[in-house]
Amino acid sequence: MADMTISPPALSAPVPxxxxxxxxxxxxxxxxxxxxxxxxxxxxxxxxxxxxxxFFEALRDGWALAVESLAEPDAWxxxxxxxxxAAVAVPLNALFGVAAAWALTKFxxxxxxxxxxxxxxxxxVSPVVAGLCIILLFGANSDFGGWLVANGYPIVFAVPxxxxxxxxxxxxxxxxxxxxxxxEQGKAEEEAxxxxxxxxxxxxxxxxxxxxxxxxLYGVLLCNARAMGEFGAVAVVSGKIRGETxxxxxxxxxxxxxxxxxAAFTMAAVLTxxxxxxxxxxxxxxxxxxxxLAAAGGRH
Amino acid sequence: MQIQIDQIAKxxxxxxxxxxxxxxxxSGALVALLGxxxxxxxxxxxxLGGLEEPTSGRVIFDGTDATGMRVQDxxxxxxxxxxxxxxHMTVFxxxxxxxxxxxxxxxPSNAEIGQRVTRLLDLIQLPDIAKRYPSQLSGGQRQRVAxxxxxxxxxxxxxxxxxxxxxxxxxxxxxxQGLRDIHDATGLTTIFVxxxxxxxxxxxxxxxxxxxxxxxxxxxxxxxxxxxxxxxxRDFIAA
Numbered sequence: 001m002a003d004m005t006i007s008p009p010a011l012s013a014p015v016p017x018x019x020x021x022x023x024x025x026x027x028x029x030x031x032x033x034x035x036x037x038x039x040x041x042x043x044x045x046x047x048x049x050x051x052x053x054x055f056f057e058a059l060r061d062g063w064a065l066a067v068e069s070l071a072e073p074d075a076w077x078x079x080x081x082x083x084x085x086a087a088v089a090v091p092l093n094a095l096f097g098v099a100a101a102w103a104l105t106k107f108x109x110x111x112x113x114x115x116x117x118x119x120x121x122x123x124x125v126s127p128v129v130a131g132l133c134i135i136l137l138f139g140a141n142s143d144f145g146g147w148l149v150a151n152g153y154p155i156v157f158a159v160p161x162x163x164x165x166x167x168x169x170x171x172x173x174x175x176x177x178x179x180x181x182x183x184e185q186g187k188a189e190e191e192a193x194x195x196x197x198x199x200x201x202x203x204x205x206x207x208x209x210x211x212x213x214x215x216x217l218y219g220v221l222l223c224n225a226r227a228m229g230e231f232g233a234v235a236v237v238s239g240k241i242r243g244e245t246x247x248x249x250x251x252x253x254x255x256x257x258x259x260x261x262x263a264a265f266t267m268a269a270v271l272t273x274x275x276x277x278x279x280x281x282x283x284x285x286x287x288x289x290x291x292x293l294a295a296a297g298g299r300h
Numbered sequence: 301m302q303i304q305i306d307q308i309a310k311x312x313x314x315x316x317x318x319x320x321x322x323x324x325x326x327s328g329a330l331v332a333l334l335g336x337x338x339x340x341x342x343x344x345x346x347x348l349g350g351l352e353e354p355t356s357g358r359v360i361f362d363g364t365d366a367t368g369m370r371v372q373d374x375x376x377x378x379x380x381x382x383x384x385x386x387x388h389m390t391v392f393x394x395x396x397x398x399x400x401x402x403x404x405x406x407x408p409s410n411a412e413i414g415q416r417v418t419r420l421l422d423l424i425q426l427p428d429i430a431k432r433y434p435s436q437l438s439g440g441q442r443q444r445v446a447x448x449x450x451x452x453x454x455x456x457x458x459x460x461x462x463x464x465x466x467x468x469x470x471x472x473x474x475x476x477q478g479l480r481d482i483h484d485a486t487g488l489t490t491i492f493v494x495x496x497x498x499x500x501x502x503x504x505x506x507x508x509x510x511x512x513x514x515x516x517x518x519x520x521x522x523x524x525x526x527x528x529x530x531x532x533x534r535d536f537i538a539a
Contacts, residue, residue, distance in 0.1 A: 188384035191351055194371045195378040196398035196453055206397075210388045 054272055057265035069263035070270065074243040078251035079270065081159070085247060086227040089166040093227075094220050097174025102208075104175075105182035106190065119175050122168055130168050131236025134161055157239030162247060165233035170223045177219030178212055185211055217285065221278045228274055301362050301456045301489050302327040303348065308357035310343050317343040319513045320357060325506070327362075330483050331491045332500035335510035336536070341493045342381075342461055344510075348491065349376045349459050361456070377450030377488070379460040383442045385434040391445050392417055392430040398453035420448040423482065440471040447482065458483070460492035464499060476503050497537055501525065509533050 027035075058066050069075060100119055104112055122130065138145040138155040148155055155161045189211065193203040209216075231249040238245040240254065248271045255264035303325040310318040318340040325331050333341035346352040348359060350371030358367045366374065386394050395417045399408055408416065421427050424444040434442060443463060450458060463479065464472045480503060483490045494500050500507050501521040509516040509524065509532075517529045528534040 188380050188382065189386055192378065192380060192384040192386070192449075193397065193401070195349055195351070195374075195376060196401055196449065197372045197375075198397070198401040199372065202401055207386055 051272060054265055054268050057261065058269040060265075061262055065262050066266040066269075069260070069266045072263070074246070075251065075263065075267060077243045078246050078248050078267070081162070081246070082228050082248040082271075082274075084159070085163050085166050086224055088163050089170060089227045090220060090224045093167055093170050093223050094174050094216065096171065097178060097219060097223075098212075098216065100175040101178035101182050101212075104179055106187050116179075119172050122171050127165075127169055127230065127232030128236055131165055131233040134164055134168070134233075134237050138164075156237055157241065157245060159245065161237040162234050162245060165237045166227050166230050169230050169233050170226045173223035173226060174216065174219035177215045177222070181212060181215045218282065221282050224278055225275050228271065303457065303489060303491075304358075304360035305344070305348075306358040306360060308344065308347060308354045308359065310340070310347065310352060311355045316513055318347075318354075321510075321513075321515045323508060323515060323518065325489060325491065327489055328487050329489055329505050330480070330503065331489075331506045331508060332504035333491060333493045333508050333510060334495070334497055334500040334536075335516075336495055338512070339510040340513040341508075341510045345459050345461055345491060345493050348457075349378045350374045351378075375453060375456045377453060377455030377458045379443070379446045379450050379458070379463050381461045381465060383434075383446040385442055385446060385449070387434050389433075390430065391421075391426075391432050391434070391437070394434070394445060395420055395449045395452050397449065416452060417448075420452055423451070423485075424448045424478070438471075439467050440475055443467065443475060444478065447479070451482070451486070455488065458486075458488045458490040458492075460490070462493055462495070464494070464496070472499075479503065497539075501537075509536065511536070 070079075100115065103109075104115060135156050136142060138148065138161065140146055140149045140154075140156070145156060153160075155164065189207050190203055193207045194200075198206065229249060230247075231253070234247055235250055235253075238247065238250060240246055240250055242251075242254065246254065248267055252264050252267045252271070255261075255267060303323075305321060305323040305325075307320040307322055308318060309316075309320045321340075321344065333344060335341045343352060347354050350369060354367065358365055360366060361374075386397065389397070396413050399413050399416065402408075417430065418427070421430060424447060426441060426444055429437065429441065429445075434445070437445065443466075447460075447463075460479075464475060467475065476499065479490075479492070492504075501524075504521060506518065507521050507524050508518050511532045517524055517533045519527075524533065525537060528537060
């Protein structure tokens with residue numbers, strides 16, 4: 001923003017120099033430019049260049065080779081598996097996240113702090129440890145897991161295990177996004193709906209949900225991005241069976257280890273594109289509903 | 301509607317919000333629950349509205365025990381301290397909310413809902429704000445919209461929690477008269493909570509002075525000012 005300059009009034013005594021007013025929040029020009037360039041440089045080195053290089057590597061030997069590597073049945077199976085896992089894990093976690101945030105913010109009860117800590121646990125536990133826990137609980141060597149395998153419902157080294165591991169890792173995203181917002185909003189609007197005769201379900205659909213929809217959407221998108229990209233926990237429980245339990249991140253690692261770099265980078269580019277699609281979706285929605293967002297932000 | 305409060309007590313965990321209190325509110329009265337913060341007046345109001353459950357005691361509406369009645373069935377028009385307008389709905393939809401929430405059999409048609417909302421907007425003297433959102437209203441306008449929303453359900457009583465607390469002095473005076481007018485026009489039994497004794501004395505037919513979860517004195521404003529029965533009441537109205 002340019003500094004404000006005020007010219008002297010025409011009729012008063014001549015003032016030697018026009019007074020310069022600088023806002024207390026304005027920094028000198030050189031500092032602003034330095035900071036901006038610094039941030040852009042860091043962003044370029046950390047984010048833009050690596051992402052661009054993924055696409056560059058994928059297309060290094062031309063489109064035909066890249067498309068061909070994706071047409072491999074195993075590669076295609078990995079894409080499908082990743083989408084299926086996300087399609088199951090994300091809605092379930094959205095549901096659990098809303099329920100947990102509801103329980104944490106609308107009621108007073110003992111043990112709230114414990115639940116809050118439990119929700120945060122997946123953030124602090126290493127994904128590999130999480131995967132091992134699932135193997136311990138549901139693996140063929142445990143009583144329950146053995147029984148499941150014997151009855152034809154294996155969890156570990158199969159799709160259910162991958163979904164469980166993904167859900168564990170992505171559990172905090174929705175709840176974490178909702179809890180601060182719902183705490184701030186309080187429960188007066190919900191109570192008002194009840195006094196006006198609304199049932200609990202109607203109150204939730206017409207008052208609670210509209211008030212949290214943007215935070216919920218944001219949480220779901222973050223959850224989805226992580227669900228598709230999760231590597232550590234899934235690597236442990238999946239058994240890395242090509243074409244069966246290899247998700248896209250697992251497949252990328254396997255291809256790369258086999259020096260199939262075009263295939264690996266093509267898969268990586270597709271995974272990145274999927275993430276970019278969710279981000280674009282979010283930006284589009286924000287742009288489309290900017291007025292509603294502004295109205296929702298107004299304080300009472 | 302006549303409201304009887306019979307030995308109502310409320311504890312929140314180890315903390316006592318209300319000692320057993322009893323009170324009779326005659327039908328059509330305009331009553332102020334007056335007291336400092338922490339005196340239990342809001343808790344008592346919320347128990348009447350069905351938003352809190354009493355630990356013991358009974359609430360009786362027109363001779364019928366209503367202690368366990370669901371909040372939805374009480375038909376209590378409740379105005380919240382910060383109005384709790386639905387921020388994502390227009391003023392029109394806010395006021396229409398209670399009518400739309402009715403079961404299909406008793407739900408008015410869209411045309412009738414429109415007429416009723418228009419009538420209520422006229423009643424609160426804000427006929428032109430139907431399409432605005434709560435964030436675009438002044439504090440006084442919000443309070444009146446909250447009142448219209450509460451009146452839309454054809455309530456059996458009006459319960460108001462510090463209805464003038466968040467407003468500046470000038471608006472407060474105007475809206476005080478507004479509430480008096482609406483009470484006189486509808487004849488609804490009306491109970492409002494306040495910590496401002498001038499407000500209570502000027503507006504209410506009956507003032508209930510509360511302190512520390514107890515009812516200290518019940519009486520007409522003049523009586524309380526002329527003959528305070530306890531030291532607390534004397535000190536509080538002198539302040």
